[in-house]
Amino acid sequence: MSGAVSISVREVSKSFRRFPALHGVSLEFEAGRMHGIIGPEGSGKTTLLRIMLGLLVPAQGRVEYFADGRPADFEALRPSLAYMPQTQSLYPDLSIDEHLEFFRDLYSLPREIYARKREELLGVTRLAGFVDRPAGQLSGGMYKKLGLMCALLRSPRVLVLDEPTTGVDPISRRELWELLYRLLDENVLILVTTAYLDEAERCSKVHLVELGRVVASGEPRRLLESEGARSFDELFIRRAAASAP
Amino acid sequence: MSAPAVETRDLVVRYGDFTAVDHISFSVAPGEVFGFLGANGAGKTTTIRVLCGLLRPSAGFVRVAGRGYEDGERAIKAKVGYMSQKFTLYNDLTVAENLDFIAGLRKLDPGYYARRRRELLELISFQKGLDARVQDLSGGTKQQVSLAAALLHDPEIVFLDEPTAGVTPAGRERFWRLIRLVAGQGKTVFVTTHYMDEAEQCGRIGLMRDGRLVALDSPAGLKKSVFPEPVFEFDPLRSLSSSELSAYAAHEAFAFFESYGPRFHAAAAGPEAWARWAPELGKTFRIRPIAPSLEDVFVRVVEGRR
Numbered sequence: 307m308s309g310a311v312s313i314s315v316r317e318v319s320k321s322f323r324r325f326p327a328l329h330g331v332s333l334e335f336e337a338g339r340m341h342g343i344i345g346p347e348g349s350g351k352t353t354l355l356r357i358m359l360g361l362l363v364p365a366q367g368r369v370e371y372f373a374d375g376r377p378a379d380f381e382a383l384r385p386s387l388a389y390m391p392q393t394q395s396l397y398p399d400l401s402i403d404e405h406l407e408f409f410r411d412l413y414s415l416p417r418e419i420y421a422r423k424r425e426e427l428l429g430v431t432r433l434a435g436f437v438d439r440p441a442g443q444l445s446g447g448m449y450k451k452l453g454l455m456c457a458l459l460r461s462p463r464v465l466v467l468d469e470p471t472t473g474v475d476p477i478s479r480r481e482l483w484e485l486l487y488r489l490l491d492e493n494v495l496i497l498v499t500t501a502y503l504d505e506a507e508r509c510s511k512v513h514l515v516e517l518g519r520v521v522a523s524g525e526p527r528r529l530l531e532s533e534g535a536r537s538f539d540e541l542f543i544r545r546a547a548a549s550a551p
Numbered sequence: 552m553s554a555p556a557v558e559t560r561d562l563v564v565r566y567g568d569f570t571a572v573d574h575i576s577f578s579v580a581p582g583e584v585f586g587f588l589g590a591n592g593a594g595k596t597t598t599i600r601v602l603c604g605l606l607r608p609s610a611g612f613v614r615v616a617g618r619g620y621e622d623g624e625r626a627i628k629a630k631v632g633y634m635s636q637k638f639t640l641y642n643d644l645t646v647a648e649n650l651d652f653i654a655g656l657r658k659l660d661p662g663y664y665a666r667r668r669r670e671l672l673e674l675i676s677f678q679k680g681l682d683a684r685v686q687d688l689s690g691g692t693k694q695q696v697s698l699a700a701a702l703l704h705d706p707e708i709v710f711l712d713e714p715t716a717g718v719t720p721a722g723r724e725r726f727w728r729l730i731r732l733v734a735g736q737g738k739t740v741f742v743t744t745h746y747m748d749e750a751e752q753c754g755r756i757g758l759m760r761d762g763r764l765v766a767l768d769s770p771a772g773l774k775k776s777v778f779p780e781p782v783f784e785f786d787p788l789r790s791l792s793s794s795e796l797s798a799y800a801a802h803e804a805f806a807f808f809e810s811y812g813p814r815f816h817a818a819a820a821g822p823e824a825w826a827r828w829a830p831e832l833g834k835t836f837r838i839r840p841i842a843p844s845l846e847d848v849f850v851r852v853v854e855g856r857r
Contacts, residue, residue, distance in 0.1 A: 346719050346721070347689050347690055347691070347719050347722070348689060392717075432590065432591075432592070433592075435592075436592060445591050445592060445596055445636070446591075446636045446637060446713060446716060447591035447592075447745070448591045448592055451591065469717060472716050472717040473591075473636070473713055473716040473717070473745060474591065474745065475589070475590040475591045475593075475745050475853075476745060476747065476846055476849050476850065476853075477590055477849070477850060477853060477854050478590065478591065479745075480809070480810065480850070483810075487793070488793075491793075501717065501718070501719055501720065502746075503720065504811065504812040505812075507812035507813050508812055508813055526813070527813070539720055539748075542719075542720045542721065543720060543721055543724065546719075546720075546721035547721075
């Protein structure tokens with residue numbers, strides 16, 4: 307499966323027991339763009355991602371998928387989606403290299419492509435010196451990076467990253483973003499949630515979610531201008547203060 | 552002057568052939584908020600485990616709250632509180648059950664425990680009931696309860712290993728207000744973080760790289776010593792291709808050029824090169840002088856980028 311994938315979310319709602327998670331969310335995610343989904347904890351960001359990935363069924367509304375501009379069947383697209391959840395389950399007794407080899411076999415990656423990807427990813431994550439260390443003995447940030455490597459090992463058309471840089475040091479965070487930018491050049495659709503608001507500024511589009519609703523959406527600079535804030539930190543802290551009891 | 556809260560000299564920790572901590576020497580004063588920074592895998596958590604009495608070093612001198620490993624298995628542990636990055640509280644237990652459990656482990660006197668618990672829950676302005684399960688708390692509240700748990704036995708020093716990873720900006724701000732309160736009560740706070748706005752709030756910062764301590768100073772001192780040159784913010788007037796960006800990163804006008812959100816921070820290579828190139832650069836960027844950020848310091852020191 308190659309080609310550009312885009313996704314439309316239309317009037318999607320979802321509740322968990324009596325707790326409403328999403329209220330009539332409509333969003334457009336174009337191929338080749340980096341979409342940042344930001345919002346406080348419990349605002350529905352992860353639920354939205356999981357609905358788009360087909361892991362949860364919306365109570366109302368629907369998600370439409372397009373390949374090269376034409377409507378596409380989700381099942382046909384599924385193999386070209388990659389998801390890195392916020393908390394990952396890696397194998398504590400397998401080393402970094404063993405994880406990479408496991409996913410190489412799972413994705414049936416050709417030898418040369420695997421070798422190139424492995425080198426590139428170990429460079430970006432700076433884990434080359436730790437390839438023999440079991441996942442159970444990695445620090446929080448290193449564990450996160452390993453999960454990310456596993457998600458990036460094959461070349462997905464849609465990459466969904468739920469807080470990929472939590473606990474990751476500033477330098478790897480920069481290099482990770484450079485890597486994501488390079489993927490954009492290949493017309494990959496990237497969705498990312500983040501609590502780092504400088505990362506939000508680097509997205510092509512930002513969607514601000516609060517209490518299950520999209521409250522603002524657009525190109526980061528325009529969005530900040532329209533809200534009259536200099537940075538996302540400022541906007542966030544102001545909104546949090548306004549909504550505090 | 553009182554004895555340091557933490558003191559190490561030529562501290563070394565080896566795991567087999569791997570040297571995780573390589574001859575580090577530093578001390579932290581009582582009541583200080585000390586930030587401990589470095590890349591993932593630089594040896595921060597290993598150092599903290601030594602300082603908490605959890606890992607006997609391979610070599611070197613360690614003294615924490617006046618105690619060392621030679622004073623017995625529990626000597627250091629009794630004096631310090633530790634909030635680890637991976638695990639702090641049992642999710643399926645209530646807040647009260649978690650705190651009771653820790654009080655039991657620490658063998659706290661029931662009267663003292665009841666008083667101390669009330670005091671700490673007040674400190675963190677805990678609003679939920681004590682019978683709330685930890686799994687139902689927000690990430691920010693969970694971290695505040697973890698802090699209270701680490702302070703339950705009234706330690707002189709508290710070690711916080713990435714206490715705010717994954718916490719929202721407002722939650723991080725609240726947590727740092729607590730850190731200041733705790734330090735205000737005379738406790739030493741030793742904290743690691745990857746958030747540079749938090750590092751900015753520390754009294755002093757130690758920077759680790761490959762098991763070595765490569766810089767140690769106040770945030771302002773670090774900025775001055777790491778960036779002797781003037782620093783500018785470059786705000787691009789149009790979008791730049793990645794090849795243009797690599798060209799700027801290697802440009803002779805700059806001693807340092809790194810992205811910062813959608814903008815860039817640059818240090819001038821020298822007055823002549825700067826004077827020669829500034830007008831030309833001004834056509835592509837809006838340029839304004841700024842103070843370097845701690846992230847700039849981190850990138851330059853830890854990375855050794857020019």
